[in-house]
Amino acid sequence: GNSVTQMEGPVTLSEEAFLTINCTYTATGYPSLFWYVQYPGEGLQLLLKATKADDKGSNKGFEATYRKETTSFHLEKGSVQVSDSAVYFCACVTGANSKLTFGKGITLSVRP
Amino acid sequence: EPEVTQTPSHQVTQMGQEVILRCVPISNHLYFYWYRQILGQKVEFLVSFYNNEISEKSEIFDDQFSVERPDGSNFTLKIRSTKLEDSAMYFCASSRGVNRPTETQYFGPGTRLLVL
Numbered sequence: 487g488n489s490v491t492q493m494e495g496p497v498t499l500s501e502e503a504f505l506t507i508n509c510t511y512t513a514t515g516y517p518s519l520f521w522y523v524q525y526p527g528e529g530l531q532l533l534l535k536a537t538k539a540d541d542k543g544s545n546k547g548f549e550a551t552y553r554k555e556t557t558s559f560h561l562e563k564g565s566v567q568v569s570d571s572a573v574y575f576c577a578c579v580t581g582a583n584s585k586l587t588f589g590k591g592i593t594l595s596v597r598p
Numbered sequence: 599e600p601e602v603t604q605t606p607s608h609q610v611t612q613m614g615q616e617v618i619l620r621c622v623p624i625s626n627h628l629y630f631y632w633y634r635q636i637l638g639q640k641v642e643f644l645v646s647f648y649n650n651e652i653s654e655k656s657e658i659f660d661d662q663f664s665v666e667r668p669d670g671s672n673f674t675l676k677i678r679s680t681k682l683e684d685s686a687m688y689f690c691a692s693s694r695g696v697n698r699p700t701e702t703q704y705f706g707p708g709t710r711l712l713v714l
Binding site: 518520522527528529530531532535537575577579580581584585586587588589590591 | 602604629631633639640641642643646654656689691693698699700701702703704705706707708
């Protein structure tokens with residue numbers, strides 16, 4: 487089956503710092519890749535996605551590029567804000583039934 | 599913007615009791631899902647549901663679990679006889695069912711279940 491590995495957390499950054507959160511996957515076939523974010527007290531929200539190799543997903547200043555050669559989908563943001571403090575989940579899906587496979591999630595805290 | 603809602607937000611129950619977790623998916627969505635996250639662990643897929651049938655289920659989804667769409671709006675997860683290890687956050691999700699598997703699944707805020 488599929489699996490997703492995220493870097494260990496938590497991560498604490500100062501405002502305006504550069505962010506990278508690593509994500510690698512193992513999947514059969516050609517997965518679609520997702521980053522979900524969970525703000526405190528809320529559900530999982532899609533942040534961005536990419537559905538084929540070399541696609542770049544982007545939203546709210548975050549970016550991630552689907553790298554088939556390294557089976558990675560690392561999340562980056564050039565300048566984080568306090569409001570970006572949340573838990574970030576990498577996920578993949580293959581096949582017709584759309585079962586999402588998640589990484590463990592990583593907590594990001596951004597201090598002013 | 600339409601959203602998935604879940605009730606209750608928190609539930610505490612005694613081991614062996616039945617619980618029903620409720621979800622209202624986005625109204626024009628056709629596929630429904632339950633996931634769970636045990637504290638400190640990954641979000642895990644439980645079951646997907648389409649056209650009033652289970653589409654796929656994981657090995658976690660044993661005979662103690664069932665899902666139902668009792669009317670046109672609700673989607674429920676029942677745990678017949680809860681165990682301590684069922685304590686987790688349970689997330690409901692829905693998707694349009696038009697462009698799977700690349701389409702977005704929209705998640706609710708979750709129900710935190712604690713089994714004592």
